[in-house]
Amino acid sequence: MPQYAVLIYEAVPAEELPQEVIDEHIALDGKIAEAGGRSVAGLALQPASTATVIRGGEITDGPFIETKEDLAGVFVIEARDLDHALALARMTPVVDGAVEVRPLVDFQVVS
Amino acid sequence: MLAATVRVTRDLDLAEDAVQEAYVSALAAWERDGVPDRPGAWLTTAARRVALNALARGKTLRTKLPLLLEPEAVPSEEPETIPDDRLRLVFICCHPALAREAQIALTLRLVCGVATPDIAHAFLVGESAMAARITRAKKKIAAAGIPYVVPDRSELPERLDAVLTVVHLLATTGHVDPSGEQLVRVELFERALDLARMLVALLPGEREALGLLALLRVHGARAATRVDARGRLLRLEEQDRSRWDREAIAEADRLIVRSLKAGPPGRFTLQAAIAALHASAPSYAETDWPQLLQLYDVLLRVWPSPVVALNRAVVVAMVRGEDAALREVEALERDGRLDGYRYLPAVKADLLARLGRHEEAGEAYRAALALTGNEAERDFLSRRREGLR
Numbered sequence: 191m192p193q194y195a196v197l198i199y200e201a202v203p204a205e206e207l208p209q210e211v212i213d214e215h216i217a218l219d220g221k222i223a224e225a226g227g228r229s230v231a232g233l234a235l236q237p238a239s240t241a242t243v244i245r246g247g248e249i250t251d252g253p254f255i256e257t258k259e260d261l262a263g264v265f266v267i268e269a270r271d272l273d274h275a276l277a278l279a280r281m282t283p284v285v286d287g288a289v290e291v292r293p294l295v296d297f298q299v300v301s
Numbered sequence: 302m303l304a305a306t307v308r309v310t311r312d313l314d315l316a317e318d319a320v321q322e323a324y325v326s327a328l329a330a331w332e333r334d335g336v337p338d339r340p341g342a343w344l345t346t347a348a349r350r351v352a353l354n355a356l357a358r359g360k361t362l363r364t365k366l367p368l369l370l371e372p373e374a375v376p377s378e379e380p381e382t383i384p385d386d387r388l389r390l391v392f393i394c395c396h397p398a399l400a401r402e403a404q405i406a407l408t409l410r411l412v413c414g415v416a417t418p419d420i421a422h423a424f425l426v427g428e429s430a431m432a433a434r435i436t437r438a439k440k441k442i443a444a445a446g447i448p449y450v451v452p453d454r455s456e457l458p459e460r461l462d463a464v465l466t467v468v469h470l471l472a473t474t475g476h477v478d479p480s481g482e483q484l485v486r487v488e489l490f491e492r493a494l495d496l497a498r499m500l501v502a503l504l505p506g507e508r509e510a511l512g513l514l515a516l517l518r519v520h521g522a523r524a525a526t527r528v529d530a531r532g533r534l535l536r537l538e539e540q541d542r543s544r545w546d547r548e549a550i551a552e553a554d555r556l557i558v559r560s561l562k563a564g565p566p567g568r569f570t571l572q573a574a575i576a577a578l579h580a581s582a583p584s585y586a587e588t589d590w591p592q593l594l595q596l597y598d599v600l601l602r603v604w605p606s607p608v609v610a611l612n613r614a615v616v617v618a619m620v621r622g623e624d625a626a627l628r629e630v631e632a633l634e635r636d637g638r639l640d641g642y643r644y645l646p647a648v649k650a651d652l653l654a655r656l657g658r659h660e661e662a663g664e665a666y667r668a669a670l671a672l673t674g675n676e677a678e679r680d681f682l683s684r685r686r687e688g689l690r
Contacts, residue, residue, distance in 0.1 A: 192446050269446075271448035272448065273448050273450070274448075275446070292445075293445045
């Protein structure tokens with residue numbers, strides 16, 4: 191099945207997330223599996239204020255892209271197609287923000 | 302035919318190439334053997350075979366291998382799956398993951414078969430820009446894996462709404478070309494009408510598809526009278542009702558009744574009902590304004606759009622007077638969502654003129670003119686403004 195990255199943009203910092211949202215995150219893998227998908231990997235990021243940027247060898251204060259809603263995490267799912275991926279990504283708990291779904295480049299080569 | 306071929310290839314470009322090749326081989330084969338009984342089926346079969354061969358040659362074998370298991374039909378008759386295929390194609394083209402402009406361009410290109418330069422021309426975009434837009438959209442369909450399916454029951458209403466919106470946009474672009482000199486761009490409107498008919502035929506139980514077709518039928522019925530012999534825009538009260546297409550209006554009425562019987566009306570059905578009520582009035586003065594206002598109230602509930610609120614204000618003027626209507630228009634002005642929308646100052650100007658407040662009306666006409674690119678509309682507003690004196 192094709193893979194998709196789900197990028198979570200959230201205005202509420204991780205430490206201020208209500209417990210039920212965190213619980214939902216924990217339950218998400220199971221819900222994705224129930225819906226016929228698979229959660230492959232997940233990353234939760236510290237707030238953008240902790241980021242450091244390296245550009246052209248020069249080190250500066252981050253983040254590279256400033257947004258009202260921080261990129262708070264990324265997870266990778268397997269889904270049948272975009273509609274399936276959207277249905278799975280829709281279950282992501284978000285307090286104030288959005289999720290973005292992006293197909294991953296498939297480097298696998300069949301000769 | 303393209304639709305049926307995409308089902309085999311799962312790849313729009315490959316399917317397009319295959320269809321082209323099928324036409325070329327048809328020319329040779331039909332010259333040799335005569336035209337077959339079912340040329341459409343012949344072409345579809347040929348295109349599928351070309352596509353399958355291309356797939357087998359490994360051109361796009363990578364992820365598509367399992368799809369070859371699709372039974373390779375050599376249909377002896379027009380395949381029953383074709384309507385379904387067309388529907389899938391429409392839903393792919395109007396997928397909400399695509400930008401609206403891309404949805405419109407893809408629908409015209411792939412469902413209606415309009416050539417890219419013609420689409421570019423219709424939307425006043427350069428040919429290469431339009432070609433790039435279409436290519437980008439096709440790439441996204443392939444890369445993101447937008448599926449070639451009719452959405453299931455739970456998603457259908459939302460997804461169908463996106464399709465109907467695209468068709469309606471096509472029709473209104475055909476109706477008032479936003480910046481060209483010509484008021485009615487017949488061709489786009491005809492395409493939209495064809496699409497609406499197709500949707501009703503393929504999804505006979507969908508109330509909003511019926512509603513959209515009804516709406517377009519009424520619009521089409523009045524198209525010839527919207528301008529005078531010199532191409533000048535005429536208001537509803539000035540139009541020659543005897544020239545309205547009664548047949549089309551009657552069909553719209555039947556469609557609306559069918560939709561209403563099937564359940565609570567959506568926005569297209571309500572808009573159709575409003576248009577049909579206008580169309581069935583023997584004269585402007587004899588229009589059933591209170592009934593119209595009721596319809597607008599319901600419409601505003603199911604579709605709380607400021608444009609609807611503005612149109613409703615016009616009806617409020619007929620039922621409750623210009624002062625009441627003006628208050629609603631001013632509220633919309635403060636709301637800000639219609640900033641830059643040319644019909645807001647135009648409606649305001651008309652109300653002010655009717656109230657005898659000519660100076661303010663002139664001001665509002667000037668504001669409307671500044672926002673209007675369409676020649677026929679500009680001329681109309683200028684004449685209205687001059688009429689104040």
